[in-house]
Amino acid sequence: xxxxxxxxxxxxxxxxxxxxxxxxxxxxxxxxxxxxxxxxxxxxxxxxxxxxxxxxxxxxxxxxxxxxxxxxxxxxxxxxxxxxxxxxxxxxxxxxxxxxxxxxxxxxxxxxxxxxxxxxxxxxxxxxxxxxxxxxxxxxxxxxxxxxxxxxxxxxxxxxxxxxxxxxxxxxxxxxxxxxxxxxxxxxxxxxxxxxxxxxxxxxxxxxxxxxxxxxxxxxxxxxxxxxxxxxxxxxxxxxxxxxxxxxxxxxxxxxxxxxxxxxxxxxxxxxxxxxxxxxxxxxxxxxxxxxxxxxxxxxxxxxxxxxxxxxxxxxxxxxxxxx
Numbered sequence: 001x002x003x004x005x006x007x008x009x010x011x012x013x014x015x016x017x018x019x020x021x022x023x024x025x026x027x028x029x030x031x032x033x034x035x036x037x038x039x040x041x042x043x044x045x046x047x048x049x050x051x052x053x054x055x056x057x058x059x060x061x062x063x064x065x066x067x068x069x070x071x072x073x074x075x076x077x078x079x080x081x082x083x084x085x086x087x088x089x090x091x092x093x094x095x096x097x098x099x100x101x102x103x104x105x106x107x108x109x110x111x112x113x114x115x116x117x118x119x120x121x122x123x124x125x126x127x128x129x130x131x132x133x134x135x136x137x138x139x140x141x142x143x144x145x146x147x148x149x150x151x152x153x154x155x156x157x158x159x160x161x162x163x164x165x166x167x168x169x170x171x172x173x174x175x176x177x178x179x180x181x182x183x184x185x186x187x188x189x190x191x192x193x194x195x196x197x198x199x200x201x202x203x204x205x206x207x208x209x210x211x212x213x214x215x216x217x218x219x220x221x222x223x224x225x226x227x228x229x230x231x232x233x234x235x236x237x238x239x240x241x242x243x244x245x246x247x248x249x250x251x252x253x254x255x256x257x258x259x260x261x262x263x264x265x266x267x268x269x270x271x272x273x274x275x276x277x278x279x280x281x282x283x284x285x286x287x288x289x290x291x292x293x294x295x296x297x298x299x300x301x302x303x304x305x306x307x308x309x310x311x312x313x314x315x316x317x318x319x320x321x322x323x324x
Contacts, residue, residue, distance in 0.1 A: 032064045033092045034091045035066075035092065036066045037066070037069075038095065039097035041099075042068075046252055050275075052318050052321045052322070054276045054279060057276075057281060063284070069081065069097075073200065075100055075103055076102065086113075091115070093115065095120055111131025117131055118136060119135050119136075119137075121136075136278035137171075137295070138275065144177065144181075147268050149186065150247060151221045155220050157187040159218070160190070160219050162223070163176050163179065164233070165225045165226060166200055167200075172225040172226060179223055180192045191218075198229065202232070206231075206235035209232050209233050213236050221265075222247075224247075230255040230258050231255070234258050234263040246265050247265055249269075251269050256312060259308060266302050268303075269302070269311065271298035271300065275298055
C-alpha cells in the first residue's frame, strides 16, 4: 500500500472522528425528567414487583424511570450505579431501598446535592436519616401482630412457633418483634422461638428451617418475615414429613401457588406494589415543592386461600409487564 493511500485513509478517519464528536456535542438531548429506583438484588422476584410498580407510577406522572442495582446484595456496587445515573444529569429524584446501613451516607449526600429521596419499605427513624424526605411503607409491628393473630387462631392458642428472617434488618426485626409481642399478649401459652436467619439462598434457607424442625419436634407453626420464606418452610416441611402452619410475606406467584396447593397457610400481604408506587408519587410532590409526611403507612392484611383473587390479578399484570 503506497503512502498516498495510507495518507488518504488517515485523513478520512480523522474527518469521521471529528464528525462523530460534533454530533455527540450537538445532538438533541432528552429533556424528560427521570425518577430513579435504587435497589440491590434487582432480579429477585419480589424486587421486580416493586420496580414495575414504581415504573408504572412514574409513567402515569409523566416521568422517565431508571432502575439501578446489582444482581447481588451489594450496597457499594449499587451506589456506584446510582452515581452513574446521576451523572447523566436528568435524574430529579431517587427512591432508595436501603437494605443495610451502607446506604445512609449516600442518601445524606443526595440531600446535600438537592436530590429528593424517598425510602420505601424500611421503617427508618427520621432523626437517624439525614437526606431522606419521607417513607412509604407499613407498620411493621402491626404486620407481625396480624400474623400472630392468624397463627394463634390456627393452632388453637397452644404450641411452639418458629420464626425466620431473610436477614436481621429494620423491617424484619420489627415484624418479628411485633409478632412475638402480640402472640405473648393474646396467647401466653404459645412459645415463640428466637428468630433464625435463613438468608436468601433457597437451598441453604431450607437447610436452616429443616434444622429448626429437626431440633424442635414441638414446633407446630412457622413465620418467615422474608418474601422467600414460604418456599423455605414449605421445603423444610417436605423434608421433615411434618405438616405445620406456615405464614410468610408477599404475594408473589410462587408464594400464592403454595397457598393455593395447601402447603402454606397464609401470606402477610406487605403492600409492595402500593408502597413502591407511592414512593414515585411522594417524589413528584417533593419536586413540585410540596411538603410530605415523614411516614406514609399502608395496610398489611393476612391473606388465606379465599382472598387470593385480587393478588392473582395483580400478578397477571406484572407477568404481562415482564414479558414486554
